[in-house]
Amino acid sequence: MKLFYILPVIYLLKIQLIINANPIRATKSKNTQEIHCPQKKTDSDIIKLFPFFVESNPMLPKPSMTYGLMTNGKINSIEIINQKTCIPSIIFCLKNLEKLIINNSYFCDSTKQINGKMEYLPEQIIKLQKLKTLKISHVNLTFLPNIIGNLISLTDLTLSNTNLEYLPETMSYLKSLVEITLIDNPHLRSIKPTDGLPALQILIARHCSIQNLPRYLPKLKDLFMSYNNLTSLSGIETLSNKENKKQNFEFNNNRITAITPEIRHVHTLSRLHLAQNRLDNLPTDMFDMKNLTYLNLQNNTFLPNEKQYLKDEFTKRNSKLKVYFD
DSSP, rough: OOHHHHHHHHHHHHHHHHHHOOOOHHHHOOTTOOOOOTTTOOHHHTTTTSOOOOOOOOSSSSSTTTTTETTTTTEEEEEEESOOOOGGGGGOOOOOEEEEEEEEEOOOOOOEEEEEOOOBBGGGGGGGOOOOOEEESOOOBBBBOGGGGGGOOEEEEEEEEEOOOOOOOOOGHHHHHHHHESSSSSSOOOOOOGGTTTTOEEEESSSOOOOOOOOOTTTTTEEEEEEEEEOTTTTGHHHHHTTTTEEEEEOOOHHHHHHOOGGOOOTTTTEOOSSSSSSOOGGGGGGGTTTOOOOEOSOOOOOOOHHHHHHHHHHHOTTTTEOOOO
């Protein structure tokens, strides 16, 4: 009889272990609702169910226009701009959607709105398994659902002019990401979940509150992090391009007080922007960075004689390098 009671308990424990090991796929948020997609309706039929007009294949799309692009009867791109009525969940029935742009518009979930603006991205977005480009701007987005890590086809992600506070750890599963743009997210302090993304080439993170550099991005070419809260470039040595492609790093308008000597290991760095910081010295290791061709040090705290010394030394060590102090 004891065995009769023990076996169900063991079974339940096994199920719990499976759930814990696969948190993204196994858990379902209480805010996630099932979407019943109409079986016999085309993509054209689906967008006609939206509470606002969606222009199809416009010859001259305008910046303020909401429209979709269609190929062979399938909508592969949709831009929703400045809509006062909410975006219905039926949008997630557009199975062939590769590009989704949302600007100053919000999803239909009255329990998750603040002043009529989007607070979160619905977890139903995982139905868009072909999605490559996702751009969200001018919304009250405060967080991304963990389930976004299942959008494995995503190559281009933009989150701008939001109230985003953090990036989910599951972003580390987005191995196909090539470009990330994070602009005007004043509450965003960390981009650590981007560490180690193997395909990432362009990372733009301006006008946020980020305190540390990303790390271990082997294909990184462009890193633009002006107007943040950086105080050092710790970890920059992990960002050298492993394909020996030239790199352009921009750190203007931060609070950087010192450059780590390990910067010499970024041997593919071609352009370095450090204007409007708090630098009064540089490591001698930078004299040996022979691939560096542009160095902007404007509006730091170097004394006039120090500027002249650095200019002379850089000229002797690297004739290709252009240094700007003023």
